[in-house]
Amino acid sequence: MLLFNCTKAAADFFTVKRNGKKISPLEEPPTDAVSGSEAVNVLNTPTAPISAWLVHVVNVQRKKVLIAMHVETRYAMVFVGIQKGDWLEFTNQLLERLFNNMQFFGEEFEMCDEESFEEMFNEFIKLHPKPFFCQRGDRSVQSHINDVAWQFENRVYQVGSLPDGHEECASFDEWINSLIRSTKQKKDHFHPDEEMFIDWMQTYSELGDNEDKLIRQLFGSLRRQMMHAEMVKRGIPDDDYFDGMNAELSQAIHEYYQEIAPDTFNEETPDNVIDFNQAKKRKLH
Numbered sequence: 001m002l003l004f005n006c007t008k009a010a011a012d013f014f015t016v017k018r019n020g021k022k023i024s025p026l027e028e029p030p031t032d033a034v035s036g037s038e039a040v041n042v043l044n045t046p047t048a049p050i051s052a053w054l055v056h057v058v059n060v061q062r063k064k065v066l067i068a069m070h071v072e073t074r075y076a077m078v079f080v081g082i083q084k085g086d087w088l089e090f091t092n093q094l095l096e097r098l099f100n101n102m103q104f105f106g107e108e109f110e111m112c113d114e115e116s117f118e119e120m121f122n123e124f125i126k127l128h129p130k131p132f133f134c135q136r137g138d139r140s141v142q143s144h145i146n147d148v149a150w151q152f153e154n155r156v157y158q159v160g161s162l163p164d165g166h167e168e169c170a171s172f173d174e175w176i177n178s179l180i181r182s183t184k185q186k187k188d189h190f191h192p193d194e195e196m197f198i199d200w201m202q203t204y205s206e207l208g209d210n211e212d213k214l215i216r217q218l219f220g221s222l223r224r225q226m227m228h229a230e231m232v233k234r235g236i237p238d239d240d241y242f243d244g245m246n247a248e249l250s251q252a253i254h255e256y257y258q259e260i261a262p263d264t265f266n267e268e269t270p271d272n273v274i275d276f277n278q279a280k281k282r283k284l285h
Contacts, residue, residue, distance in 0.1 A: 001050045002128035004068070004091075005034045007142070009057040011135040013064060016085030025087045025133040034138040035071050049127055049203050054141040055090075058149045060156055067152070068094055069145050071138065073195035074181050076148045077173050080162050091131050097170055099124075105197045109218045112205070120204040127204075140183060148176055178223065194219045 006014065006026065015024035035052055052071040057064055066079040068090075077097055082090050099121060106112035112120065155172060156162055163169045177193040198215055201207050 010055040075192040075196035
């Protein structure tokens with residue numbers, strides 16, 4: 001079941017009047033909670049997975065912006081330019097972007113190819129043949145959506161305009177889902193993109209023993225590569241530069257102590273010397 005829980009703002013956005021008739025996709029909640037732990041009011045098998053989202057609408061530069069967040073993983077996506085009441089276009093855009101993002105990670109980590117991803121796509125459609133829309137909220141998810149909304153508005157302010165098209169929206173999604181989040185349900189902090197991909201592979205494919213740990217390691221490696229690329233792009237010195245700085249600093253301290261106390265000079269570097277590599281790591285984490 002693909003379940004879109006809508007805040008009042010989102011429910012109002014998806015509801016329109018045509019020829020004096022109210023048109024809305026909203027139904028009675030088909031599950032007992034926003035998280036979609038157990039289906040009610042619909043004929044579903046007990047083991048059928050539920051992909052539950054919370055959808056909200058905010059105003060940015062006098063335009064309606066939709067924010068959808070996956071309840072379990074806190075994976076978020078933003079949408080601009082969707083017409084009021086067009087819930088079908090919203091659903092199509094969300095699924096298209098979600099499929100593209102999951103396929104990217106699958107191919108990047110060599111865990112699927114086009115053929116195997118097609119099988120996962122078909123499995124998704126089989127398990128979620130139609131979307132359900134209902135009106136209700138969740139404080140925990142809403143707090144994370146509010147943060148996404150603030151980050152999005154701040155990014156728009158810096159750039160000077162709203163994202164132009166799917167690719168620019170997807171670029172924001174990529175960044176926001178790489179940020180660390182936490183919930184009461186999860187013991188440790190987590191990255192939404194990492195959690196969503198693991199959830200995707202567990203639900204629509206088959207993960208072998210310890211493959212979830214492998215995925216986390218691969219995400220860690222990918223983040224380091226992206227961080228290094230961003231450092232190069234911004235002209236920030238890389239590791240070789242910091243190694244050089246450490247060597248020069250050590251040599252300077254060596255000469256300093258040899259000059260001021262030649263009789264008591266110790267070849268070992270004092271333990272209060274700044275390590276630029278460690279300082280960089282602390283700054284990045």
